[in-house]
Amino acid sequence: MRQPFTRELADLLERGRDRQLRLAVTGLSRAGKTAFLTSLIDQLRHAGLEARLDLLPAAREGRLLGARRVEQQDLGVPRFPLDRALAALDAEPPQWPAPTRGISELRLVIRYRPRRRGWAGGETRRLTLDLFDYPGEWLLDLPLLSHDFASWSRSQAFTGERGALFADWREAVARLDPAAPVDEGRLASLAERYAEGLRAAREAGFSDLQPGRFLLPGDLEGAPVLQFFPLPSLDDADPATLAGLPEDSLYATLARRFRYYQQHIVRPFYREHFRRFDRQIVLVDVLGALNAGPERFEDLARSLSRLMQSFDYGRRSLLTRLFAPRIDRLAIAATKADHVTPEQHPRLTGLLEALLAEPLKDLRFADVPVRALSLAAIRATEAREVDHQGRRHPALRGTTLDGEPALLFPGEVPARLPDADFWRRQGFAFPAFRPRPRGDDALPHIRLDAALDWLIGDKLT
Ligand SMILES: Nc1nc2c(ncn2[C@@H]2O[C@H](COP(=O)(O)OP(=O)(O)OP(=O)(O)O)[C@@H](O)[C@H]2O)c(=O)[nH]1
Ligand SMILES: [Mg+2]
Known part of the structure; x- marks a missing residue:
């Protein structure tokens, strides 16, 4: 050997x-x-x-x-x-x-x-x-390395349509006292609700989601390292007070898990793979x-x-x-x-x-x-041309996922970043195609x- x-x-x-x-x-x-x-x-x-x-x-x-x-x-x-x-x-x-x-x-x-x-x-x-x-x-987790738990919590925004997907979790978390002793079972279920929010947001097409491993846990599914979440209520908390909270407080527990996630999940990926x-x-x-x-x-x-x-x-x-x-x-x-x-x-x-x-x-x-x-x-798909009122137009031919043959012009790609006008006027729509x-x-x-x-x-x- x-x-x-x-x-x-x-x-x-x-x-x-x-x-x-x-x-x-x-x-x-x-x-x-x-x-x-x-x-x-x-x-x-x-x-x-x-x-x-x-x-x-x-x-x-x-x-x-x-x-x-x-x-x-x-x-x-x-x-x-x-x-x-x-x-x-x-x-x-x-x-x-x-x-x-x-x-x-x-x-x-x-x-x-x-x-x-x-x-x-x-x-x-x-x-x-x-x-x-x-x-x-x-890779979305890289910026997480430049934060501590409190600053990371503050950096997470929950507004608009995306924020609404976390409504459930936000309501529960708003009532938490960072200084209170942690209840493991409660924390696990809140973390799961937070992960559900992330998954719902991804399902809805959002991608600016953190921590990345919550969405793709792989063999870490259910491990405590994935059981934390940001504390939005930390906004105006004094750092010295936070640092002085007891080890078994909610804040200290979440902060510990956050650090563990940084050290044992994010860093090793960069060290062992990305760098090479x-x-x-x-x-x-x-x-x-x-x-x-x-x-x-x-x-x-x-x-x-x-x-x-x-x-x-x-x-x-x-x-x-x-x-x-x-x-x-x-x-x-x-x-x-x-x-x-x-x-x-x-x-x-x-x-x-x-x-x-x-x-x-x-x-x-x-x-x-x-x-x-x-x-x-x-x-x-295959590129085609079709005649319409005496003029030739580009078109695509393919088979939809349901097996229907399709011949269509999916729309024009905007050459620059689409503005409000683009979304109002034109939009864009195409079906998914089956491979040939x-x-x-x-x-x-x-x-x-x-x-x-x-x-x-x-x-x-
Ligand atoms: N028409 C067309 N569809 C594609 C092509 N590549 C990917 N797709 C579509 O996009 C879907 C996702 O492609 P994947 O290659 O599985 O994407 P991925 O990044 O590996 O996805 P995950 O493994 O879920 O992260 C496919 O199931 C197809 O529907 C392509 O070249 N042409
Ligand atoms: Mg894949």
Whole structure:
């Protein structure tokens, strides 16, 4: 058996020769992470055969020979459920892969021929690609590291439609005395009500939700570390008084759990995973948010700017002070572009850039190379043109989830951030489509090859 340190040494050597790359895919719930990774792996496995990867030079030049799945490096991380995803797509009728939770990993070895001028030898090289899928919600917890329990409590707002979803919990919590001895059972049930509020808010399409792990508890379900909540009544409390409260008071108990969450949940993710990724792609379901209306759209904007703070490792950033990451390239992508007609795609990319204008400015200032694009990992529609009153109009053809054939024009994507006028006048509406039967070919996609080029293309030269 190989000793772990030998394997680490081998990994280190591979990395030294630039033959190993750790690529992570993230995005909020339902952004399209599983579909993206499934398609990416499928394209690479079909490379050199029937995959369409014209925007990836190594593939276009016929130098990409294929890819094989091998045993992953970190045996403690769940395996990315590739086979389950492919089985769903191969079902009759085809289905989308099931939602996933937590982090997962898969290792691919890519074989390619290096580009050599004036030399036609048969040398092949290998690139080891470690792929990771993890919930973007986890990144929403980064700002939590810069708070103590009291300041975190004050930073949580419960207003508007979103606040209404927490009404139940707010009413119960308003009556609590932070200094009173804690009642474990009561605290657990209040924490559960708070988590219910978060889940309801997510169901309703909100995404600016904290703590992130409450929504995706994984194996922490029911653990006391997830049994805390903000205390809105702390607004005007004096810090010295709070600090002096007894250990068994409600305040001290919640504050302890908050600290535990910081130390044992948030930090380890950054230390053991995030810091070690070489490249990342952040997926954003911009079209889904447009479909869901103005309040959700603004909520997405807010949570994305919070999520992107994890990538701003400029000099002053919180992250640099904690654990300097080494990401040298970042992509942000608007997913599910097959929900709109092709002439709308540049607008979709434009809208994504507008949505992320502030974080993008910070990233460029911090000299992090970043590229924005729009793509469909698994294209479920076909672009068509229809005649209407003697004029040709772009349209999409697809099959709805109920199996109904559809031919439609879903609407225009606003090129800038939508204003009140846009929501009043036009809005935006499209149905969800069923994936198409894939047969033996690689999965149909839009610009997944462009994403691949930006993320790994330079390692295949
Ligand atoms: N038309 C279309 N729909 C897509 C595409 N990618 C994802 N979807 C839709 O979006 C849903 C969510 O996609 P997933 O890949 O499961 O998203 P995820 O980010 O892994 O979601 P979680 O695992 O729940 O966090 C799918 O079930 C599809 O309905 C795409 O390329 N085209
Ligand atoms: Mg998933």
